[in-house]
Amino acid sequence: MKNVLVLGGGTGGTLAANLLARRLAKQIREGRASVMLLSDSTEHVFQPANLEVAFHGADPSKYVRKQQSLLKGNVKFLAEKAERISLQDRKVVTDTGREIDYEYVVIATGSVADPSLTPGLAESSYNFHTGPWNAAKIWNALNRFERGKVVLVIAGVPHKCPPAPTEAMFLLDDYFRKRGIREKVELTFLTPYPHAYPAKPIAEVVEPLLEKRNVNVMTFFNIDGVDPAKGRVYSMEGDEVGYDLLIAVPPHRGSPVAIASEIGDREGWIPADKHTMQVKDYDDAFAVGDATNIPISKSGVVAHLQAGIVAHNVASMVLGVDGLKRYNGRINCPLEVGGGKALFVSGTYTRPPSPMQPTRIRYWMKKSFASLYWQMLKGRLEPLFDLYFREENGDGS
Incomplete structure (x- = not known):
């Protein structure tokens, strides 16, 4: 047989x-x-x-x-x-x-999304890559959020679904506009790529749309760690970004x-x-x-x-x-x-x-x-x- x-x-x-x-x-x-x-x-x-x-x-x-x-x-x-x-x-x-x-x-x-691979990430962030029930925690956190800084960081590549982080920024903008509090929320996207999307032809389409929606994009941001107590994300390049709500695309492994x-x-x-x-x-x-x-x-x-x-x-x-x-x-x-x-x-x-x-x-x-x-x-x-x-x-x- x-x-x-x-x-x-x-x-x-x-x-x-x-x-x-x-x-x-x-x-x-x-x-x-x-x-x-x-x-x-x-x-x-x-x-x-x-x-x-x-x-x-x-x-x-x-x-x-x-x-x-x-x-x-x-x-x-x-x-x-x-x-x-x-x-x-x-x-x-x-x-x-x-x-x-x-x-x-x-x-x-x-593949396995593993926030523990980045120091401080598991304790400080929400994510939509480790199952729908963890994704639901993002929705609950957003509903409690009234003002401040929302940061989404790509913490490692490769990862599942390359469009998802960029799409998430648009959906965050949409969400806060529908609630009528967009002007009270600062949205920042941290990506290790040179553009807001890995493929440049697609980046040329989405980057003007993100700019129009007042979404900050910081490229070449390779995460080094997170300090949950201080509410800050650090990059290997020496940059640091503060947050009130952190959403992450965790590092992935086989x-x-x-x-x-x-x-x-x-x-x-x-x-x-x-x-x-x-x-x-x-x-x-x-x-x-x-x-x-x-x-x-x-x-x-x-x-x-x-x-x-x-x-x-x-x-x-x-x-x-x-x-x-x-x-x-x-x-x-x-x-x-x-x-x-x-x-x-x-x-x-x-x-x-x-x-x-x-x-x-x-x-x-x-x-x-x-x-x-x-x-x-x-x-x-x-x-x-x-x-x-x-x-x-x-x-x-």
């Missing part, structure tokens, strides 16, 4: 497992193949909604589903924590001591199992081919989404597209057929700018993002993608997404 093991129940892992189970349905039914998803959680969270929770007061529970309910019936689900991955032995050991052998493995173990298994770099990012997602030096191991060291945005759409490629290719290997696909570096991340408008950061490895003006239509496109998320995970909407990305690319590149 050809056993395919998927590690991680996030966007990439869930979709990969479902697509594999669909393509290998006959082999699974006949006992010649199996697909198992191993996750340390019985729940799945729609992470992009953390911004809705933090800045619009959405109910966190709306964005959580039972993991089992999102999987096809022929996917085996095991809720245990992977403690060790042995790529040489094709084996995974869980926290119960269970050993799972495989012929092919898809590593979709994601998953604990990647670090413990020594299959990643020092920070736990797994080296993978940027087109095939095969783990370096292994034909039977793949990594997708946030888990990889591929220099591309750590976002849901990237995990989605990589999962589709990997599922197709692993299934083809199991079936012994040709026709392997390659990922072209496609990204398509929404960035809301307030006022019911949004733009998309879109590009590939060979086509960098180009300037795009925010519109209401793109805002509603963002909302519609969110509403389709749960069905997308089940693999039911792949023809629709294939059409969208093909049309949006023009020539499919």
Whole structure:
């Protein structure tokens, strides 16, 4: 029997497992193949909604589903924590001591946002990267805030969802304007990048909008630490900024199992081919989404597209057929700018993002993608997404 093991129940892992189970349905039914998803959680969270929770007061529970309910019936689900991955032995050991052998493995173990990696950050800041319930604490803090300095700092790169910090500044501005106290609040954005957005063409669009909204942007700010008692953030460059309310994008690292298994770099990012997602030096191991060291945005759409490629290719290997696909570096991340408008950061490895003006239509496109998320995970909407990305690319590149 050809056993395919998927590690991680996030966007990439869930979709990969479902697509594999669909393509290998006959082999699974006949006992010649199996697909198992191993996750340390019985729940799945729609992470992009953390911004809705933090800045619009959405109910966190709306964005959580039972993991089992999102999987096809022929996917085996095991809720245990992977403690060790042995790529040489094709084996995974869980926290119960269970050993799972495989012929092919898809590593979709994601990333971990860890405020403790920066001195003083965990004690002093709120964040929307460590789950919807922590994002809800931002909403509660904002509702108590009447005047003063609100600072958002990017405390490390790479991090999940590159547009999120910039989008958060627009949403903060929107929030305080709606409350009628914007003139009493000073908004400051601290970023290690040379612009308010990492990609210069997008920065050229959003920077004038931030300036128009009186949002202070301090670039080349590489955080060194925070003094909670003094309410100050310090940079390695020698700058310091005071705050009354601090929101942070925490430093990120790879998953604990990647670090413990020594299959990643020092920070736990797994080296993978940027087109095939095969783990370096292994034909039977793949990594997708946030888990990889591929220099591309750590976002849901990237995990989605990589999962589709990997599922197709692993299934083809199991079936012994040709026709392997390659990922072209496609990204398509929404960035809301307030006022019911949004733009998309879109590009590939060979086509960098180009300037795009925010519109209401793109805002509603963002909302519609969110509403389709749960069905997308089940693999039911792949023809629709294939059409969208093909049309949006023009020539499919």
